Amino acid sequence: MFSMLGxxxxxxxxxxxxxAGTGALxxxxxxxxxxxxxxxxxxxxxxxxxxKNLERHNLTSKGxxxxxxxxxxxxxxxxxxxxxxxxxxxxxxEFEPLFTRVNEAGLIAPSAIAFLEHSKKTKLPxxxxxxxxxxxxxxxxxxxxVYRSNKFITGAGVE
Numbered sequence: 001m002f003s004m005l006g007x008x009x010x011x012x013x014x015x016x017x018x019x020a021g022t023g024a025l026x027x028x029x030x031x032x033x034x035x036x037x038x039x040x041x042x043x044x045x046x047x048x049x050x051x052k053n054l055e056r057h058n059l060t061s062k063g064x065x066x067x068x069x070x071x072x073x074x075x076x077x078x079x080x081x082x083x084x085x086x087x088x089x090x091x092x093x094e095f096e097p098l099f100t101r102v103n104e105a106g107l108i109a110p111s112a113i114a115f116l117e118h119s120k121k122t123k124l125p126x127x128x129x130x131x132x133x134x135x136x137x138x139x140x141x142x143x144x145x146v147y148r149s150n151k152f153i154t155g156a157g158v159e
Contacts, residue, residue, distance in 0.1 A: 001025070001115050002032060004135075004146060005083075010034040014109065016081040018070050018098070019088040023050035025115075027057060029083060036062045038081070040073040070094070074101040080109035087117040095124060103130030110151035117144050 002009055011033035017026030018040045026037035027050075039050050047067045054063040066073050070086075071094065084102075088094065095116060102108060108130040116124065120143040126133045131147035 001085075001144065002028065004115075005113070010083055013082040014079060015083045016040070016077070016085070016107065018073070018084070018086040019092075020050060020065075020085075021046055021087065023053055023063075023065075025085040025087070026050075026063065027053050027059065029085075030054075030059045030062050031057060034062070034083065036064070038077055039063060039065045040070055040077075041065070041067065042069045070098055071101060074098075074105045074107065077105065077107055079107070080112070081107055082109040082112050084108070084112060084114035085117075086114065090119040090122070093118070093122055095128060099128040099131060103128075108149050108151075110149055112149040114147040115144055116147065117142060119143065 009032045010029040013034045015026050015029045015034045015037035017023060017037055020026060020039040020041040023039050026039050030037050041047050047065050050065050054060045066076050114131055120138050120141055124145045130150055132150055133145060134148045135146045137144050
């Protein structure tokens with residue numbers, strides 16, 4: 001996923017890691033120069049693991065952990081995010097209601113790119129609220145759908 005961001009990678013970006021699990025994606029973005037990251041995870045054990053991983057990598061000041069369900073997190077988040085990761089459990093397909101709320105809350109930056117990981121059996125639409133599908137890749141039983149902000153100036157697509 002990070003190779004799809006181009007030469008600048010995640011440097012200087014505001015990151016949102018939804019359904020964060022261990023926080024691996026958000027933490028990697030921070031290690032690659034992201035400005036800060038907000039992690040959304042409902043499992044207490046996983047939230048504690050994210051905090052430990054932030055401490056382990058000296059990134060505590062750049063990461064905020066929100067323990068709640070993804071659909072409830074929107075009201076707790078502030079600012080616009082340029083890099084969004086969403087990797088829910090495969091049986092949970094709530095991308096459309098989630099991004100409806102994210103879009104309505106103004107959390108999608110004009111230059112935002114979103115990486116949505118899901119089962120290869122799940123067909124996501126060409127457009128989600130605030131986002132347009134840029135590319136779709138299969139990796140075994142998994143798929144990654146990459147979306148760009150609807151405000152993004154076309155011509156610099158993701159490969």
